[in-house]
Amino acid sequence: MTTSSRLNIGAVRCTFAPWEDPAAKPLIRFEGVVKRFGDDVAVNGVSLDIYEKEFFALLGPSGCGKTTLMRMLAGFETPNEGRITLEGEDILAKPAHKRPVNMMFQSYALFPHLNVEQNIAFGLKDLPKDERNDRVLEMLALVRLEGLARRKPDQLSGGQRQRVALARAIAPRPRLLLLDEPLAALDKKLRDETQFELVALQERLGMTFMVVTHDQEEAMVMSTRVAVMDKGQIVQVGRPSEVYETPNSRYVADFIGEVNLFEAKVISADGVTMTLAGDNCPAGYAVREDDLLSPGAAVTLAVRPEKIQVSQDRPPAGANGMAGKVADIGYLGDWTTYLITVPGGMTVRAARANSARIVERPIDWDDEVWLSFSPDAAVVLTS
Amino acid sequence: MRRGPSAFNVASVVLGMAFLYLPILLLVVFSFNASKLVTVWGGFSTRWYAALFQDQQMLDAIGVTLRVGLVSATLATGLGTLAALALSKVGGFRGRLLFSGMIYAPLVMPEVILGLSLLLLFVAVGAPRGIWTVTVSHATMTLCYAAVVIQARLVSFDKSLEEAARDLGRTPVQAFFDVTLPNIAPAVVAAWMLAFTLSLDDLVIASFTSGPGSTTLPMRIYSQVRLGVNPEINAVSTLLIGLVATGVIAAYLVQQRRKVAEDAV
Numbered sequence: 001m002t003t004s005s006r007l008n009i010g011a012v013r014c015t016f017a018p019w020e021d022p023a024a025k026p027l028i029r030f031e032g033v034v035k036r037f038g039d040d041v042a043v044n045g046v047s048l049d050i051y052e053k054e055f056f057a058l059l060g061p062s063g064c065g066k067t068t069l070m071r072m073l074a075g076f077e078t079p080n081e082g083r084i085t086l087e088g089e090d091i092l093a094k095p096a097h098k099r100p101v102n103m104m105f106q107s108y109a110l111f112p113h114l115n116v117e118q119n120i121a122f123g124l125k126d127l128p129k130d131e132r133n134d135r136v137l138e139m140l141a142l143v144r145l146e147g148l149a150r151r152k153p154d155q156l157s158g159g160q161r162q163r164v165a166l167a168r169a170i171a172p173r174p175r176l177l178l179l180d181e182p183l184a185a186l187d188k189k190l191r192d193e194t195q196f197e198l199v200a201l202q203e204r205l206g207m208t209f210m211v212v213t214h215d216q217e218e219a220m221v222m223s224t225r226v227a228v229m230d231k232g233q234i235v236q237v238g239r240p241s242e243v244y245e246t247p248n249s250r251y252v253a254d255f256i257g258e259v260n261l262f263e264a265k266v267i268s269a270d271g272v273t274m275t276l277a278g279d280n281c282p283a284g285y286a287v288r289e290d291d292l293l294s295p296g297a298a299v300t301l302a303v304r305p306e307k308i309q310v311s312q313d314r315p316p317a318g319a320n321g322m323a324g325k326v327a328d329i330g331y332l333g334d335w336t337t338y339l340i341t342v343p344g345g346m347t348v349r350a351a352r353a354n355s356a357r358i359v360e361r362p363i364d365w366d367d368e369v370w371l372s373f374s375p376d377a378a379v380v381l382t383s
Numbered sequence: 384m385r386r387g388p389s390a391f392n393v394a395s396v397v398l399g400m401a402f403l404y405l406p407i408l409l410l411v412v413f414s415f416n417a418s419k420l421v422t423v424w425g426g427f428s429t430r431w432y433a434a435l436f437q438d439q440q441m442l443d444a445i446g447v448t449l450r451v452g453l454v455s456a457t458l459a460t461g462l463g464t465l466a467a468l469a470l471s472k473v474g475g476f477r478g479r480l481l482f483s484g485m486i487y488a489p490l491v492m493p494e495v496i497l498g499l500s501l502l503l504l505f506v507a508v509g510a511p512r513g514i515w516t517v518t519v520s521h522a523t524m525t526l527c528y529a530a531v532v533i534q535a536r537l538v539s540f541d542k543s544l545e546e547a548a549r550d551l552g553r554t555p556v557q558a559f560f561d562v563t564l565p566n567i568a569p570a571v572v573a574a575w576m577l578a579f580t581l582s583l584d585d586l587v588i589a590s591f592t593s594g595p596g597s598t599t600l601p602m603r604i605y606s607q608v609r610l611g612v613n614p615e616i617n618a619v620s621t622l623l624i625g626l627v628a629t630g631v632i633a634a635y636l637v638q639q640r641r642k643v644a645e646d647a648v
Contacts, residue, residue: 076546096549097558109547113565122561123551172551 009245016224017239018051025088027052027208028073028176033082035068042068043079044232050176055202056210057219060229061255066212069229070178073210074103086175102174106181108165110153116140116164117149123172139167142201159190166198170205179211183218195221216256220244228252244304249383253302260308260348261381262301266293273375276301279344286318288376300381307377308350310338312361315372322371324348326363338363340371407624414617421612431618441619444603447514448583451599455521456579462522463529463574464567468559470530471537489527497524498591505592512594520592521585525578532577536570569637576634580627 018024026049035043043065050056058066071077072084075096084091091099102123110119120139124132140146143163153161162185169177182198183191199222202209213219219226220240227237228251236243236252247253250261262285264278269289276285276299285301293299315321324340327347338350348371363369414432418425435441466486470479489497501520505512544566548558564571586601593599598606600623604616 074546074550076549095554096546097552097554101550103547103550105543105547107541107543109541109543111544111547111562111566113562122548125552168551 009239009241014224014239016053018054019049019225024051026050027054027087028210029083029085029088030069031083031085033069033072033079033084035065035072035077035079041232043072045082046232046234047082048227048234048237050208050210052208053206054208054210054225055199055223056208057223057226058210058212058229059216059219059226059256060214062214064229065232066229067180070103070180070210070212073099073176074101074178075099100175101178102169102172102176103178104165104169104180104182106184108153108161108185110161110164110168112153115150115152116145116156119153119164120168120171122168135171139171142170143167158185158187159194162186162194166201170207174207176208176210179209181213182211184213184215191218198222220256228255230255246379247302247381250300250302250381253379253381258305258349258351260303260305262303262346262378264299264301266295266297266299268295269293274380280342280346280348281320281322282343283317283321285320285378286375287320287378287380290380291382293380293382297382301378302381303373303378305337305349305351306335306353308348308371308373310340310350310352310363311370311372312363312367314370319372319374320378322348324369324371326365326367326369329363329365338369340369342371410617411621411624414614414621416614416617419614421614421617431614434615435618435622438615440598441600441603441615444598444600445619447517447597448600451514451518451521451589451597452579452582455518455525455582456575458518458522459525459529459578460533460571460575463526463578464533464571466526466530467533467537468563470534471540486530487527489524490531494524494585494587498588501588502591512592512597514593514597516592516594517589517597517599520588521578521582524585524588525581528581529574529578532574533567533570536567540566572637573634576630580630583623583627 028048028050030046030048033043033046034041046065046069058069060066068077072079073091075091075094078092086100091101111122114122117136117140120136121132124135127135136149137146140149143166145160145163145167148156148160153164156164162182166182169179179198183194186194195218198209211219211222223240225237226240226243228235228243230251236248238246243252244256247256247259253259253261262278262280264276264281264285267275267277267284269275269292272289274287274289274293276287278285278301287301309315322342324342326338327341328339330337330339334354335351336354338352340348340350342348350371413421413424415427415429416423416425417428417430466482469476470483470486498520501516501523502512505516510516540563544562545555545558548562549555553561584601585599586605589599589602593602600619604619607613607616
């Protein structure tokens, strides 16, 4: 995260950053964790620190090992190598039922033979009866299910079941709550609402959450930090804005959001701006120089669609102008996406916020247009 | 346009049902026959039921059969549940195929062979034959049926429920009793009833493995019939049919109630 100290990345300012404090002790620490299933390596050497009160997201496509990593924390899988500690204490020696970690299952795994109340009370059997009843009432109020305490799980809607599963997992007050694809079974509108509700709940409880998801929007909206996983390894860890704005590889750039990747070669660098040549931009690229690269190095420029301007007028020199032809237009209401063919045959994706209702010179299919992006919009990827 | 069933269809159903149930119906009807002659109707009477309850040998046989049935069905259901759990374990284990083959083999093994081999075993180990050898033999025979019924239920059982229970502080054994067992209970009950019914009407294995004083009801009926059918046999058979029918209907209702509960959303 060398860049984060020099640049203000993303639109959100956030002061909560225990991972930047060298004195802070992590709540959970993975050290060189490896898990194999037969010949398959599900988790391949993961080292990771998660701090108290974080809302940590493990993001990756299915089969990347994120669920296995979570199941090792819960105690349902045992790593072949490495250590997992909770507050400095090795938790691998403890069986699942003794760990101060609770999990909300993707299928919710509500007990069908018990009603809502009994489901929530299931993890509270060590509490005295009065305290247990109070806790159940508190949880029912927290997830707004007061009227449904006597219902069986099969008499609830999907959203209600999700809240029962959440209440049941929170009730024993675990040190860490694991959420396995918590919103995957909800429809779009409910999912959008629930994302913000989960964050509000996590802040109110002051609990540490770790969520596993394949949905990048979910991870971006909810988490304090995101770890992007690929093939059993963590590729990048950072704030959602860092991962989005300064991806460290083509994989991350491509996995999180839309991205245009331009192949280019370094021509010269003066310490502030780097000049590059590439097939798609005959005039040459000019981008902000973050890392020292020697001339001749082959790099990839990653530029997000919303950072590319589309215009009928020729942009000034040094603004990475490219002439192109509109191949397709997608009108989304709040945004319009343009697919534009540029020299070299590449199709560039550019997005424009529809901030004005009336546009004087609308862009049409097959129009000749100019694309441009500012020097600091591009991320230089060497891998 | 809706067409009713053809005459052929009606006739085949009637004939088929008659073939299946007419003998049983006749048996029930003639158990209420006043006449001592089995084939001649002499008016309605319950005298054979009265005679049955005077017949100490017959009552002893009923007692033996019920005791053998209760104990062997319970034994078979317990072991069958464990076998089914092992077979449906996620990921499997070394020798799983062999194990499942060996569990299910008695399903297709001729009863005579099973009875004979059990007899040889009891003789070899010097076990005195009696009610316990019959009980153990019946448990052996019905275990595979119980395992099949319970495994069928476990296939549709969400394994994450058990993990959730462990996650919420239950040991694996507690998780089984608190979560898995209540959810597979209908299958366990059905398996028990099936095992009980199979034990109730077994003649072959009981003949091989019983000893003096442990004559089961089917054995008693069989030996009496060889001396000539008497209406008392009809009476005891009617009671047996009633018991089995009650068991089957009860098992059906247990399953049905569960279905209704599942469908009520």
